[in-house]
Amino acid sequence: MPKPKRYVWRIKQKKQTASSSSAPPPPPxxxxxxxxxxxxxxxxxxxxxxxxxxxxxxxxxxxxxxDPSMWRVIDMRNDEDTYMEDVFDKLCRIAVDRSQGQLLKINIEYFGNHDLLQYITQRSSQLRHLRLVSCDDILNGSLAAVAKNFPLLEELHIYLTAICTVDIEAVGRSCSQLKSFTFNDCGFRGLTRFRSLQIDVNDQALAIAVNMPELRHLALFGNTMTNEGLCAILDGCPRLESLDLRHCYSIDLKGDLETRCHQHIIDLKCPRDCTHGYEFSAQICDYNSGDDQSVWFSDYFNDYEYDYDDFDYDDFTNPFNGEYLDEDGFFW
CATH class of the missing domain: 1.20.1280 (Monooxygenase)
Structure with missing residues (x-):
């Protein structure tokens, strides 16, 4: 009678397969x-x-x-999405907290307010570089209120964001190491009406001249200053190496003033120089037409056409509002 077949090998093989399948996968x-x-x-x-x-x-x-060293540079760009402003505000605060005082450079675009600016400066005494782009909720006086918190600031770049003479004066007094200042706006033509309204078109330029003597680089794209303001800057900032005056249409850069600028400024951009490569819209607001000031203001606001369908939005259904962020920046 033949002996029965033995299946020991197959049983052992199955055990080996089972044990190998339970082994953890290798790390990525x-x-x-x-x-x-x-x-x-x-x-x-x-x-x-x-x-x-x-x-x-x-x-x-x-x-x-x-790791705090990962957050020495913070770059926050919202891409003009107003529905995400609260989310970006919370994310920015988380990033600032993680820097643990080591933050050196921060860029904020299309969001932010006075409270956020104050939050940043109170926790970032080592800050060297601050850039604000179209921060509509940062109002006049906000920078003045926090300027004393970043005494080591070397570069301040403001684009399409409202600041006033008081802000410039406070930054100049508090930030003695400031070497580069940008305050760029839209270009304006026909500013004789500002003068008739007793608006000082040179107040910002004079504040820079008096309070920022150590500047090496200055950009005032679209500023309202006249030759008087430019002369004050040249007198008050003798170390200037670069000066951007594009779209400063109230400046008449001719004669001795033009010669002086070219002799002392290495990199000079004149009011009517090409704006090719400028990273924002080079829009010009032209107020030359019409004589009635009331018509001017009326026309200014009537240029905007509002589509109220764009505002059909329910905050309670927004999956990206701040209520869905935990303290580590995770959605839940």
Whole structure:
């Protein structure tokens, strides 16, 4: 009688297969990268991408994304989405907190208000570079209220954001190391009406001349100043190396003033120079037409056509409002 077949080998093989399948998968290859290389790669993603996505990939990345050295530079660009302003505000505060006082450079575009600006400056005494772009809720006097909190500031760049003479004076007095100042607006033509309304078109230029003597680089795209304001800047800022006067149409750059500018300024952009490459809209507001001031103001506001269908929006259905962010910047 033949002996029965034995299946020992197959049983052992099944056990081996089962044990091998329960072994943990190997770690992803990026985990083995040196920490400094990983940090360099992550820093290229941008602040928002890190907070909303990158830090969730693995524990190694999460740990690196909480390192204060990762937050010495914060770049927050909202792309003009008003529905996301509260989210960007919360993300910006999280990024500032993670810097633990090491923040050196910050850029804020299309969101932000006085409270956020104050929050940043109270926690960033080492700040060297501040850039604000179209921050409509940062009002006149906001910079003056916080200027004393960043005494080491070297560069201040303001685009399409309201600041006043008081702000410029306070920044100049508090930030003695300021070397580069940008205050760019829309270009204006026909500003004789401002003078008839007793508006001082040179007040900002005079504030710069008196309070920012150490400037090397100055950009005043679209400023309302006249030759008087320009002369004051040349007198008060003798170390200027670059000066952007494009769209400053109240300046008549001729004769001795033109010669003086070209002799003392290495990089000079004149009022009617080309704006090719300028990163924002080079819009010109022309008030030359019409003599009646009341018509001027009326025409100014009537130029805007409002489509009220654009405002059909329910805040309670917005999945991106601030109520959905936890303290680490995660949606829940």
């Amino acid at each position: 290859p990026w985990v083995e990268l040196p920490r400094e290389i990983t940090a360099d790669i992550l820093s290229r993603l941008g602040t928002v991408e890190i907070l909303l996505n990158a830090q969730r990939v693995c524990s190694t990345w999460c740990n690196i994304c909480h």
